[in-house]
Amino acid sequence: MIAIQDASLIFNAGTPNENRVFDAFNLTVKKGEFVTIIGSNGAGKSTLFNLLSGTVMPNTGRILLNGREVTKEPEFKRAKTIGRIFQDPLAGTASNMSLEDNMMVCLKKGFKGLTIGLTQSRRLFFKEQLATLQMGLEERLKDNVGLLSGGQRQALTLLMMVLSTPKLVLLDEHTAALDPRNAEIVLSLTSRFVKEYGLTTLMVTHNMQQAIDLGNRLLMMDAGEVVLDIGAEEKKGLTVEKLVAMFSKIRNKKFTSDEALLSR
Amino acid sequence: MIEGIFVEGLIYGIMALGVFFTFRVLDFPDLTVDGSFPLGAVIMARCIDSGIGLTAGITLAFAGGVAAGAVTALIHNKLKVPHLLAGILTMTMLYSVNIRILGNRANLPLMRKETLLTKATALTHGTLSETWTLLLLFVLVVLVIKVLMDLFFHTDMGLTFGAMGSNTQMVISQGVNPDTYKMIGVGLSNGLVALSGAFAAQYQGFADINLGQGIVVSGLASVMIGEFLIRSTRISMLTLRVIIGAIFYKAIMFLGRYYGYTIHLTPNDLKLVSGVLIIGALVITQMKKPTKGTK
Numbered sequence: 001m002i003a004i005q006d007a008s009l010i011f012n013a014g015t016p017n018e019n020r021v022f023d024a025f026n027l028t029v030k031k032g033e034f035v036t037i038i039g040s041n042g043a044g045k046s047t048l049f050n051l052l053s054g055t056v057m058p059n060t061g062r063i064l065l066n067g068r069e070v071t072k073e074p075e076f077k078r079a080k081t082i083g084r085i086f087q088d089p090l091a092g093t094a095s096n097m098s099l100e101d102n103m104m105v106c107l108k109k110g111f112k113g114l115t116i117g118l119t120q121s122r123r124l125f126f127k128e129q130l131a132t133l134q135m136g137l138e139e140r141l142k143d144n145v146g147l148l149s150g151g152q153r154q155a156l157t158l159l160m161m162v163l164s165t166p167k168l169v170l171l172d173e174h175t176a177a178l179d180p181r182n183a184e185i186v187l188s189l190t191s192r193f194v195k196e197y198g199l200t201t202l203m204v205t206h207n208m209q210q211a212i213d214l215g216n217r218l219l220m221m222d223a224g225e226v227v228l229d230i231g232a233e234e235k236k237g238l239t240v241e242k243l244v245a246m247f248s249k250i251r252n253k254k255f256t257s258d259e260a261l262l263s264r
Numbered sequence: 265m266i267e268g269i270f271v272e273g274l275i276y277g278i279m280a281l282g283v284f285f286t287f288r289v290l291d292f293p294d295l296t297v298d299g300s301f302p303l304g305a306v307i308m309a310r311c312i313d314s315g316i317g318l319t320a321g322i323t324l325a326f327a328g329g330v331a332a333g334a335v336t337a338l339i340h341n342k343l344k345v346p347h348l349l350a351g352i353l354t355m356t357m358l359y360s361v362n363i364r365i366l367g368n369r370a371n372l373p374l375m376r377k378e379t380l381l382t383k384a385t386a387l388t389h390g391t392l393s394e395t396w397t398l399l400l401l402f403v404l405v406v407l408v409i410k411v412l413m414d415l416f417f418h419t420d421m422g423l424t425f426g427a428m429g430s431n432t433q434m435v436i437s438q439g440v441n442p443d444t445y446k447m448i449g450v451g452l453s454n455g456l457v458a459l460s461g462a463f464a465a466q467y468q469g470f471a472d473i474n475l476g477q478g479i480v481v482s483g484l485a486s487v488m489i490g491e492f493l494i495r496s497t498r499i500s501m502l503t504l505r506v507i508i509g510a511i512f513y514k515a516i517m518f519l520g521r522y523y524g525y526t527i528h529l530t531p532n533d534l535k536l537v538s539g540v541l542i543i544g545a546l547v548i549t550q551m552k553k554p555t556k557g558t559k
Contacts, residue, residue, distance in 0.1 A: 080439035094427040094434055096497065104420065105427045109439035112420035144497060164438070 001200050002029040002168065007051065007061030021047050022224045025061070029217075034194055034201045036211035038243075039221035045204040048221070049170045052202075054078045066167060080109040083166030083199075085157055085174040092157030095146035099137065099156070100126055102145050106160035133159060133189065151182025155189055162193045169194070171203040175210075187214070208240045222251055267395040269518050273511030274402040275463045276482065278409055280490075280510040281503060282456035283483030288502075289417075290449045291429040292340075295351030297457050297483060299358030300332040301476035304458025306365045309372045309471030318380055322462055329458025332358060333451040341443040355476075362473045371472040379466040398467070405463070409456070410503050417499045425449055457483075481538050482517075486510035488545035516541065 004027045011019040021044050029035055039045050050056045051063065054075035063071045070078050085092055093102050103126050104118045123141060130138040133155050137148075145153060154174060161169065171190065175183035191214055194201050205211050211218055218235055220228035220243070227250050230238065279301060286294040304325040311321030332354055340350035366372050381398060388397045416422045425445065428435040432442055457479075465471040490509025494501060520529055520537050529537070 074441075076436045076439055076441045079437050082437075084437055086433075091431070091433055092437070094430040096430045097423070097426050101423050101426065105423050105435070106438055111440060111444070112424045114416070114419045114421055116415075116418055117420045118418065118423075 001031040001033070001066065002027065002052065002202075003062075003064040004028075004051070005062045005064070007058040007063065009047065009051065009056060009058050013059065020224070022051070022058070025224065025226075027219075027226065029200065029202065031200050032198055033217055034199075034215035035203070035217045035219060036215040037202060037204045037219045037221060038206070038208055038211045042223075043221040044224040045221055046172055047224075049084065049172050049202070049204065052078075052168070053082055053084050053170060081167040082170060083161035083164060083168070084170040085154070085161060085172065087173040087176050089150040089154040089157070089177055092160070093145045093153050096144060098142050098144055099130075099148075100141040102156070103129075103160055103163075106164055109164050109166075129159060129163060130156075135185075149182070151178050151186060154178060154182070154186050158186060158189055158193065162197055162199070165197075167200065169199045169201040171201065173204050173206060176206060190214075208243055212238050212240065212243070220247060222247075227251060265518075267399045269515050270511060271395075271398050271402050271467065273514040274399075274406045274507065275460055275467055276486065276514060277406055277460075277507040277510035278463065279457045279460035279479065280483045280486035280506045280513075281409065281413060282453040282460070283480060284487045284502070284506045285413075285453040285456070286450055287484060288487060289425055289429045290446065290453075292337075292347050292446060292450060293351070294333070294336060294450055294453065295348060295480055296332055296336045296354045296358070296450070296454050297351075297480040298476045298478070299355035299362070300329045300454040300457045301461040301464070301479045302362050302471070302473050303328050303332055303358055303365075303476075304461030305465035305471040305475050306362045306372070306473065307458070308462035309374055309465050310365055310367070312374055312377050312379055312466070313372055318378070318383070322380075322459065325458045325462035326455045329461075330451040330455040332458070333454030334447050336454075337443075337447040337450040341446060359473065366471065366473065370474070371470055373470040374466065375469060380463075381466050402463070406507060409459075410507065413503050414500045421448075478535050478538065481535075481542065482513060483510075485538050485541045485545070486513040488542060488549075489513055489516075492545055492548065513538075513541075 004025055007022055007025045008020070009022040011017075011021060027048075037045050037048070047056065051058060052065075054070070054073055054077070057072060061071070062069055065078065065081060094105070100118060100123060104122070105112070107117070126141060127138045135152055135155060137152060137156065145156070148156065158174070174190075175186050178186060187210065190203070193199065201215070203215065212235065216232040216235070218228070218230040218238070219226050228246060279297070283297060286292045307325040307328050308321045311317065311324060336350045336354040339345050339353055340347050345353070363370065381401070384401045385394050385397050392400070417426065424435060424438075424440060428442060428445055435442055435445070461475065464475065486509040487506055488509070489512045490505035490507075493508060493512070494505040496502065496505070517534055517537070520534050521531055524530070524533065
């Protein structure tokens with residue numbers, strides 16, 4: 001499904017600020033896998049997502065999606081098969097447009113022509129889908145998205161992403177900016193959608209417990225490398241303490257993210 | 265007199281709709297307008313003068329505007345030039361282009377030529393006065409453009425334009441190339457502006473290459489006056505208020521021109537008045553802005 005082969009990424013190459021984020025980085029993810037990714041700040045988690053979605057291009061190496069090389073493909077082209085959700089709940093929706101307009105824009109990927117897609121039957125379909133969120137949004141189709149709470153917007157973004165049937169889902173700490181109750185709701189929606197639609201998913205999180213509870217594979221990143229790669233079987237008996245201990249053993253240093261340790 | 269204000273307001277309202285599209289919907293402050301407005305005027309005048317025909321003139325004027333806008337978007341997209349500079353570049357180049365189109369002249373009178381206006385007045389001769397005929401004509405023209413524009417913003421493409429203005433990342437994530445959309449959007453906007461120029465030339469009875477000077481400011485002022493008068497988020501209201509704003513703007517300019525002398529205002533001061541009008545509108549919206557978080 002995804003293959004990153006010997007990718008290296010250097011920011012500000014040749015200047016005093018040179019920053020080697022990845023050096024001969026390799027990662028393969030199989031179809032249907034739900035991978036959770038943890039790591040301290042600056043470990044390269046978000047940059048990994050940027051690399052996959054085409055926001056940054058690797059200096060060397062190849063990136064394959066569905067067996068197709070996309071290394072040099074611009075972001076908008078790759079986006080046709082990728083659903084990405086950001087930490088900022090405002091990033092996935094247009095605030096000054098109504099709920100139904102937002103859903104219409106996100107329904108199908110690719111160039112949009114001069115057809116009027118927002119028909120009565122579409123509205124009914126949107127209503128049905130919104131009802132599955134159980135947030136009462138199905139009654140607010142005409143409301144501007146700017147009126148919704150962060151949690152509602154993130155849930156809507158998640159639903160719209162799922163409806164556009166992406167082949168790969170990238171969740172970039174998508175619950176981190178929400179209050180605990182809304183984070184819980186969005187998270188349970190996430191696992192439901194991933195199961196229901198059999199989505200290949202990569203999820204970055206700061207919450208170690210979350211990373212252990214969700215998904216069937218866990219990656220821990222540090223300084224641009226995958227230092228731990230834990231499969232489904234091994235993951236079952238895992239606890240936060242064990243994970244921290246494993247990290248210290250491999251890297252011979254303490255796991256430094258307070259946030260990750262505190263947010264158990 | 266009052267009909268004159270309405271007619272002028274309606275003609276310039278088409279231009280204001282174009283300005284509204286780039287400034288408000290696309291969030292692309294486009295200064296090409298100062299060049300594409302006279303471009304529409306000179307294309308139309310040349311077509312009338314050389315007898316190519318009215319329909320061809322209007323079509324060519326619109327197409328010329330679209331091309332001018334597309335050039336601006338292309339400069340912005342490909343060379344990574346800021347939108348303002350890209351617009352100024354095209355606008356400056358258009359000045360020379362416009363003179364060429366007029367046949368190396370700075371202006372071209374349309375006296376005793378058949379224009380859309382003379383045709384319309386001939387048609388209603390005896391039943392309606394000339395001013396009322398023109399008013400009716402432009403109400404119809406603007407209505408058609410407004411309805412088409414409303415329809416456009418209800419299509420999937422139109423909705424995507426709306427989304428792009430407020431959140432470009434969201435549109436990229438939907439697999440849409442924002443560069444292509446900018447080209448279409450800025451193109452269509454300038455097409456409208458050129459169309460407005462084509463009508464303005466016929467109404468004034470001449471085309472002049474300086475017709476566009478400061479036109480973008482008057483368009484922006486119209487948009488802001490409209491926003492000031494009507495509050496709404498529905499697209500049909502948004503386009504309506506732009507047109508109403510343009511009529512109000514013309515009325516204010518008219519008052520300035522005819523009664524300004526009482527406060528020692530000359531026609532030369534009108535550009536200053538336009539600028540002050542915009543600043544005033546900005547100040548008032550700043551003051552009216554609710555405290556953060558309540559939006």
